[in-house]
Amino acid sequence: GIQVEQSPPDLILQEGANSTLRCNFSDSVNNLQWFHQNPWGQLINLFYIPSGTKQNGRLSATTVATERYSLLYISSSQTTDSGVYFCAVRRVTGGGNKLTFGTGTQLKVEL
Amino acid sequence: GAVVSQHPSWVICKSGTSVKIECRSLDFQATTMFWYRQFPKQSLMLMATSNEGSKATYEQGVEKDKFLINHASLTLSTLTVTSAHPEDSSFYICSAEATGNGELFFGEGSRLTVL
Numbered sequence: 001g002i003q004v005e006q007s008p009p010d011l012i013l014q015e016g017a018n019s020t021l022r023c024n025f026s027d028s029v030n031n032l033q034w035f036h037q038n039p040w041g042q043l044i045n046l047f048y049i050p051s052g053t054k055q056n057g058r059l060s061a062t063t064v065a066t067e068r069y070s071l072l073y074i075s076s077s078q079t080t081d082s083g084v085y086f087c088a089v090r091r092v093t094g095g096g097n098k099l100t101f102g103t104g105t106q107l108k109v110e111l
Numbered sequence: 112g113a114v115v116s117q118h119p120s121w122v123i124c125k126s127g128t129s130v131k132i133e134c135r136s137l138d139f140q141a142t143t144m145f146w147y148r149q150f151p152k153q154s155l156m157l158m159a160t161s162n163e164g165s166k167a168t169y170e171q172g173v174e175k176d177k178f179l180i181n182h183a184s185l186t187l188s189t190l191t192v193t194s195a196h197p198e199d200s201s202f203y204i205c206s207a208e209a210t211g212n213g214e215l216f217f218g219e220g221s222r223l224t225v226l
Contacts, residue, residue: 031213041149041202043217045112050213086154090213097208098145099215101155 002027002091004102012108013077021072021105023087031090032063033099034072038083046072046085077109113139113209117218124195125226132190132221134205140185141207145215146178149202161188161205195225 003026013019023032034046047054047061049070054061058077063070070087084106088099114137124130134144142163147155159180160168167180177199179191192199204220 033214035217041204041220041222043204043220045214045216048212048214088155088215097143097213098157098160099206100157101147104154 002029002089002100004087004089004100006085006087006102006105008105009103010106010108012110015077015079015109015111017077017109018073018075019077019107021074021085021107023070023072023089023102025068025070025087025089025102027068028092029065029068029089030092031099032065032070033088034061034070035086035088036081036083037086037104043086074107077107079109079111082107082109113137113207113216115205115207115216115218117205117221119221120219121222121224123224123226126196127194129191129193130195130223132192132203132205132223134188134190134207134218136186136207136209139207139209141188141209142185144182144188144205144207146180146188146190147204147206149204149220155204158190158203192223195223197225199223200225 005024035043049063051065058075060073084104087102116135144161146158149155161182163182169175182188206215206217
């Protein structure tokens, strides 16, 4: 199956700092989503971004499908940004319509 | 975004009992829903694909007789953990596609603890 690796696995930031999270995948995809899992476990949709660049407030994401990676940018981080960030992808061939999740990045934003 | 709701959020049961978790799409119809499982500090692993009006499709290694899935309507899928044991304790979360472009939305999750 498709492999989805995220880096870094853990990240500690001071409030106000910027960060870049990376998602590498091993096969062609037609769906890529970024999620934030809050401390209660709920997955919050951040971006649906199989290709290109999108921005939403302090967050933005870029997917370069031909090079099989996606980046999530967090600017001016806040303590409420803490949690786990997952990317998830769906393969173009043989994957049906199911998402495969990456390994996650645990982010902690401190005052 | 679309709303997917799960119930219950938390459940504690005794070993050997069965537990049912409901997943509802509140503002859209979903012919397909997905059930994931997450252990502490790990990623989400797909357990099965729930298809309205037909049998679920289980991922390799998932016991279909242990995890019964029923998708009786376009807005409701249920996961029943039968004869639960402590090793079944986990966070179970469902998802559904709402927009037709492949974007999935997730429920709040259900945390199962088997004593």
